Structure formats: structure tokens, C-alpha cells
Amino acid sequence: MRLLLVEDDDHVAAALVAVLGRHGFQVRHARSGSEALDALVPDGAGPYRVVLLDLGLPDRDGFEVCGRIRDRSRVPVIMVTARADTRSRIHGLNLGADDYVTKPYDTGELLARIHAVVRRWPAPPQDGRPQAAPATAPPGDPEPLAARGIDLDRKRRRVTVAGREVPLTRKEFDLLALLAQHPGVVYRREQIFSEVWRSGWEGNGRTLEVHIASLRSKLGLPTLVETVRGVGYRVVAEPPDEDAPAAGSGR
Template sequence: MRLLLVEDDDHVAAALVAVLGRHGFQVRHARSGSEALDALVPDGAEPYRVVLLDLGLPDRDGFEVCSRIRDRSGVPVIMVTARADTRSRIHGLNLGADDYVTKPYDMGELLARIHAVARRSGTPAAPAGRPAAEPAAPDSGPADPLAARGVDIDRERRRVTVEGREVPLTRKEFDLLALLAQHPGVVYRREQIFSEVWRSGWEGNGRTLEVHVASLRAKLALPTLVETVRGVGYRLVVEPPADTPRTESGR
């Protein structure tokens, strides 16, 4: 998978390029906004699948670069920055960024988010040196991990069953569950959830998300399936609790 890394700090970039390379990514490093935009001009090579974009660039603000990228390309953009304030996150997502990760970050989570946004944009490419797998159904997501909790998500028919019992969900409840199920165990930030499920900003809408999560837990009768990560967001827990019996039929 070919990535474009936009980072003006050579030390940070070198470390990141090394790690990404070990995971099969082909990375081009751009040190400025202008260099990044020039790199996105079609040249007959394999297109970039994801752009990792720092906001503190020497020639122009990363928000402007994101806006220009979005004007000319549909390539997914992940903002990777030290700006952790809510206003910056909302602004970045509203400009068209597909995800927003603050430094310092966990490398495993960053890799998962790269794969997630690449998969949502189309059929995922095989890492360098590995044969491509058979094309998967769009946005099919990993199915096996959820089997441990007896949950089956049929995205095509928008149906959810738990231990064979169909669970009626609202549109937003289904979209929320489907989003979290794309990468079980990965924490989805509240800002990202609102951007993808509600297509709006997070600020001032916290109660809405809490209500939908509570309703989802109750309807699935699996109160531990969706875990709250305090101060960050939510994740799907696929390992059933060892000492907690499953609640039957939503009671």
C-alpha cells in the first residue's frame, strides 16, 4: 500500500517511515504542503491510498493543505498532529479529513486507522511483497471476532442478529455498531464517530451519542460489548466476560 507522509520534522518522519516500511507500506515523505500537493499530481504510478498529514508545516497550514487535497482528490486523509483541542479536531473533520490522531499516539492504533480508512475508500491493497487477496465485499469488515459474542452483522440487508435472534435497530444505531465493528478493539474517538455516523461535529452532541450507545447495549442485551473509553470514545469488546453470564432476550 502506498502512503504519502507529510511531516516537516525529519527525525519524526524517519522513525515513522521505518516502522511503516516494516509493515509493508511504501512511503513517500513530503516536508511541506507544496511538496505534498505536487506529489498528488497523477504520474502513472500507483496512487496513494492514504495521506498522513501533519498540521504544523513550514510553508502553509495543514488545514489548507487538507482542503486543497479534498478539492482535487478523494484520497483518505488522516491528520496526525499535536493539536489536541476539540476545535481543531472538528475543523479538520469538517474540512474532509477522514480521521484525526493526536501525538503522541500508539503505533498499533495508527496502523489500524490507516487500514480502516483505506478499506472504506475501496478494496484494500495487499502490502508490498504479498499477493493480493480475492476482492472482498465493500465495507464487509471483520466477521470472525464478533462470533465470540454471538453477533452477526449483515451490512447489505442492514440486519443484526445475536445468537440467531434478530435485533431491530434504528438507522443510527446500526451505523454506529457497523462502524465500531470495522475494527473490534480499536478505540474510535467521539469526533470520528460523529463525523462518520452523524456527518456533523461532536461539540455539544455528547448526550446524543451516550443515548445511542445505551440503547444499543440494551437492545443487543450485551452490556459489555460496547466499552466506554473515558475521555476518548468507544470500542467494541469481542472477548466475552469470563464471569458474566449473557443476558437473555434483552431482559
């Protein structure tokens, strides 16, 4: 299993490479953002299953590197950084990072998080081209959001509203796909974080709020995802009466 480690501190990298090697990973170490991006070009050695990305790189900020990775690949990215503030965590997740681990970290926990994201994403073909993410529900199931004009294509990971494709980040799509499985059912915050972020809810409340707000804004349907105060969120599949076109209105 190949892993790309992006870390400018050689001492930190050497220790981590040794640990990962003992657990069956083939690690390539990149010391800069440019080197990391170059390493993602298919080289015949097989695709990477995960990227461990430090944010404090010598040539460019790790957030920029994450954005560039996400533009070209769906390889899972785990940010491993000393930046522990909530704003950085939210920004990283919004850019498409699959997880965010702060230094100093427990090596056992880091390994568990690596295996968690690897389980979620099947191995891409050997030419390095990414596969579509696994669907959160069988693709043959009827789409429950048709009344809202939403087509949620889980296989291709595409969302359209009234025929207009809406670009969503990976986490936004996963969040919508989870809530849409059972419209009207309230998903607790803890459950959402466990299934979408594969991490605990404690201390991550603002991250979920940001993603919910972004979904409402991008879809143009502020009443689609309802907040159940003190519990969690649910999808409202049927539009409210006030949103329905009035008879004879010409709308």
C-alpha cells in the same frame, strides 16, 4: 502500497518511514503543504492509498492542505498531529479527514488505523483517478427515503432533495447512508463511530453531534434524523403530519 507522509520534522519522518517500510509501504515524504499537493499529481508510479498529514507545516496550515486534497481526490487522509483539542479534531473531520491521530501515538495503533481506512476504500485505477466509494448497501435496494423527497445514490455518492443536489462531506454521506439503511432503527453512538469513523466513541461525542446538525441543515429536513436521548440516532422516513401539505392548501 504507496503512502504519502506529510511531515516537516525529518527525525519524526525518518523513524516513521522505517516502520512503514518494514510493513510493506512505499513511502514518499513531503516536508511542506506545497510539496504534498505536488506529490498528488499522477506521475505514473501509481496512486497513493493513504495520506498521513501533519497540521503544523512550514508553508501553510494542514487544514488548508486537507481541504485542497479533498477538492481533487478521494484518497484517504489521516491527520497525525500534536493538536489534541476537540475543536481541531472536529474541524479536521468536517474537512473530510478519514481519521485523526494525536501525537504521541502508539505505532501499532497508527498502523491499524492505516489498514482500516485502506480496507474501506478500494485501490483506485493505476492512472490515479479516484473510484467512487463502496456503497454501504446494495445499489439495487429500493431507496427508503423517497417519502422525504430524498434520492440517495450510493454508487455515485450523491444526494438530492426534491431534485436539488446537496453537497455533503464524505463523513456526512457515510453517516446518512448508514442511518438510511434501516429507517426507524436506532443506531447507537458507539456503532455509528465504529462503522463510519472506524474509531471508538469515547471522547468523540461532539464530533457526531456536529455532523448530525450539519446533515439536518444541509438537507433542509430538521426532523429527518431523530435523536434518541441517551442512546443514539435514527432516520424517520415518513414526514411528520405537520410537515405534510394540507389538502386544498395549494402547497
